[in-house]
Amino acid sequence: MRGKRATSYDVAKLAGVSQSAVSRTFSPNKSASKKTRAKVLAAAQELGFVPDPIAKSLSLGRSRLAGLVVTQYAQQNYPVALKSAVDVMTETGDSILLQIVDATDDGDTAIARLLRRRVDVILCAAGVSEAAARTCAEASVPLVLINRRLNFAGVDQVGSNHAMVMRGVAQHLKDTGTRRTVFLDAGEGNWVAAERRRGYVAACAHVGLPEPDILVGDFDYEGGFKAVAQMGDAARNFDAFVAANDPMAIGAIDALTLELGLSIPADVQVIGHDDTAMARLRGYRLTSIRQDMRTILSKAIEMAYGRLEEPQREDADLLIDSTFVPRGSTRD
């Protein structure tokens, strides 16, 4: 076993067949007689032969690598996402090349790196410019956007149906007698927060709730706390806070209870987003919304490889339903 690994030539020699016979044996649906196949497999077994993926890549023109671009936030808060993506890929023998972008949400340089690496497809859950999309198109590398939006021919998209789930949120608030509400947004350039805000604002109009006030925090716990704490007594005028994510919602809860002495959910209801581990703590019991990241990722992968086969296919734009997860921070 020590030393060089066996090649298809070694196997061929031992099996007494040609090297191409070995190649055929290891390629699905290729012609090879039962006899040859058996001889080859026996020899391969004996030598511990495994086809070299690198040589395969060079020959096939496919690296069997998929690029995945995520933000630091996603990496932390959608734990199942990364794992399910890796799992889905592993099934087909492909692997994931990860790129993590920070809060600036700029996926362009990550995409450039992945392209240089010759990935077959790119899944991007970060902001992307048209220029980057064009680069992918020129390299014939399918680009699928996750929870982001870009109008560019050939780019597929998949993400959560924020508009839909927010309608349920607004309806719930209205049903529980809520009057004035606040949406805790994140700063400029946070596409996900903005999408959730748009969904909530539209939902309020839809169910007949007054238009919410918009408060801007930092998409994290401190951001949510400070934004609400700075409202001071003005915060007492609202009876529900809907946040763009869980950390902000928890920050809001701490500001409302610790700073203003309000009681949750009696005085004010709070709703987060992403159903993170924090939401389940008994000290908060935060009502939240769970995105179906498993489905989103597997659909994204499916779309990407689908387009690799059929580049001219019409652009897809898929919305996946999220789930409302009621807990103690809202009333029934």
Next chain:
Amino acid sequence: MRGKRATSYDVAKLAGVSQSAVSRTFSPNKSASKKTRAKVLAAAQELGFVPDPIAKSLSLGRSRLAGLVVTQYAQQNYPVALKSAVDVMTETGDSILLQIVDATDDGDTAIARLLRRRVDVILCAAGVSEAAARTCAEASVPLVLINRRLNFAGVDQVGSNHAMVMRGVAQHLKDTGTRRTVFLDAGEGNWVAAERRRGYVAACAHVGLPEPDILVGDFDYEGGFKAVAQMGDAARNFDAFVAANDPMAIGAIDALTLELGLSIPADVQVIGHDDTAMARLRGYRLTSIRQDMRTILSKAIEMAYGRLEEPQREDADLLIDSTFVPRGSTRD
């Protein structure tokens, strides 16, 4: 731009030089005259030429891929770890192939997959059998263990100095008048929790604190809560709980305050581990311990590639200091 990408032959033809001249121009410290280099670079620029990493891999026998095996827990709770690993690798033009193992902490199948993928090195922050280590050795793929331990020639290790930081913890507890303490351990097979437990137990002996009681939870919030809640009034006999991680510590806090009506840190002090986002919430203000994951990862990468150059180098075993982060769940 549309269509096939340029190869070194295209560049050679346009520049009026040989293909090998192009190769040399793009390889650091290879002989090439200023003139040729300039011509080549100009031609490359014009054609948008970028050396194909796949062909390079085949020729060099290096994939420029590093395998990284982490547990699901690590992926969630050491957010900086993954990013810093990716960053460090990206600098040198290498990439990371991620494998995520679940709570069983079994890295063997992940390692097998990475080996099949022909990664150059493997960094493993999950449990590994001797057999797997041997497989790596036979394939001449350096294996570096992160926060795990295995006695196998050629395997380097790097991890947190749990013994050292736990000595500080024990000293702090002793200095603040603590008498009887509990260590919240995780179940069988959780190497990290066990290492922290061993460190704490030894530290107690070292500073003259009575041997701690060991309580076993599930390495998560519910696990910590239930373990302590089930103690019932017996929990009142202890004045400090040291947990193997933050979620368990927070669970302990909730059980101690919500179920037993104890006050923290006046009645009982609680200390977690990993300094996660949860620890900073005002509702808990959990004293914790921060591992220096950036350093651990960069050292691991350094060790792995170092051994690739020098396979016979003597085995390394590095301990990196962690930091005690005092917050409101402990007294001064």
Next chain:
DNA sequence: GTGAAAGCGCTAACAC
């Protein structure tokens, strides 16, 4: 069904 041979795009001896 099977083998011979070309080719994927690069690096590295080797000779000049």
Next chain:
DNA sequence: GTGTTAGCGCTTTCAC
């Protein structure tokens, strides 16, 4: 310094 040539380990025509 530079060009020629032989690989790296596969897949895939193309004859037979």
